[in-house]
Amino acid sequence: MASSPSRVTIISALARFCLFFLFLILTVGLIHQVLARPKSRSKTYPQMRAGAPFKIAIFADLHYGENGWTDWGPRQDVNSTRVMSTVLDAETPDFVIYLGDVITANNMPIANASLYWDQAISPTTSRGIPFASVFGNHDDAPFEWPTEWFSAPGIPQLVCPAAKSTCSGEEACSFRGTPRLELMKHELDQNVPSFSQNGPTELWPSVSNYVLPVSSSASPKTPVVYLYFLDSGGGSYPEIISSAQVDWFQNKSAEINPDSRVPELIFWHIPSQAYKNVAPRFGIHQPCVGLINKESVAPQEAETGIMNLLVKRPSVKAIFVGHNHGLDWCCPYEKLWLCFARHTGYGGYGSWARGARIVEITQQPFSVKSWIRMEDNVVHSRVDLSS
Ligand SMILES: *[C@@H]1O[C@H](CO)[C@@H](O)[C@H](O)[C@H]1NC(C)=O
Ligand SMILES: *[C@@H]1O[C@H](CO)[C@@H](O)[C@H](O)[C@H]1NC(C)=O
Ligand SMILES: *[C@@H]1O[C@H](CO)[C@@H](O)[C@H](O)[C@H]1NC(C)=O
Secondary structure: OOOOOOHHHHHHHHHHHHHHHHHHHHHHHHHHHHHHOOOOOOOOOOEOOOOOOEEEEEEEOOOEOOOOOOOHHHHHHHHHHHHHHHHHHHHOOOEEEEEOOOEOOOOOOHHHHHHHHHHHHHHHHOOOOOEEEEOOOOOOOOOOOOHHHOOHHHOOOEEOOHHHHHHHOOOOOEEOOOOHHHHHHHHHHOOOOEOOOOOOHHHOOOOOOEEEEEEOOOOOOOEEEEEEEOOOOOOOOOOOOOHHHHHHHHHHHHHHOOOOOOOEEEEOOOOOOHHHHHOOOOOOOOOOEOOOEOOOOOOOOOOOOHHHHHHHOOOEEEEEEOOOOOEOOEEEEOOEEEEEOOEOOOOOOOOOOOEEEEEEEEOOOOEEEEEEEEOOOOEEEEEEOOO
């Protein structure tokens, strides 16, 4: 006759169940990560057209989807689409860079976030222009506001730490935000001419860390310039370029451009602290070039070494950031230039007129020139960044 199971066997069965459950979750997580990797793309990179400069339009701080539940929110996005269309038609760039804060993901479920992301890239994709994106602090933001603020379909899913709650009961649940990886996966899964990348997994949750060579028209294997993209954080984690990213940059640049022979341009969203050192006071004067200097630089939280590395590389010509909507200047810093883009979107704070920074690269002789094209088609703040 079988005796009833002892207390010990129940506890050990429970423990085994919890272990099994944990194992299951880890496995599912792993499979999910593997699936989340971008499909292996053919190794084609942007290439210059014969006899023509390579022109890049930078769209910064579009903030699509901001207050999507009001009527002015969507109207702003219509305006931002108009700004991009004007710039694209006037400049006909070869490439577009979305320099972060493409959307305002605060309090936005993933379905909406990818919808707004699509809207933001559509002026570029509908013209068949290749592009790349880098994340800003608003693209992946935690939920801050009470649920009463949302319409029923807008209330995000509640996530509870499943493994822990099975075993220990009480655990804080939180609303599911829109992680960078999912946004990037969405962009890469679309059939669009995107050159964005997920970056090395060891740098996650810092996602958009990658480099694109722009190759010469004559030979696809000869890089004319390297475009580096770094994720300056924000949203669900600190606003910083970490020492792991610095290591990555050091390794990568040593691997692909060991003797600094090929010029390099750097793109990220939040200005580094060095921008504070060069910020002009009271207006903008030589050697700085720009039109608006209306607020103080809002820099990253700390400096972990990326600037030291960049100033030591003679190949690095300029860094481009967004984030501060009221600044559009370029100022020299040591041997390179620190540039702001121009606020392109109607979303986000500030009502300074909208525009886009243009960067034009020529091969022989090598030069990097830049200017700002406004919504009303006025062009200003021309500057030679290779001098
Ligand atoms: C859209 O743009 C027009 C023209 O610049 C402006 O008058 C209007 O206020 C903008 N609307 C919103 C909601 O930003
Ligand atoms: C998300 O999209 C749905 C359907 O389009 C809309 O009803 C809801 O208001 C949106 N929520 C947010 C937070 O934008
Ligand atoms: C950089 O290279 C060193 C030496 O090869 C290696 O140990 C390290 O893991 C690399 N770091 C990154 C972030 O790739």
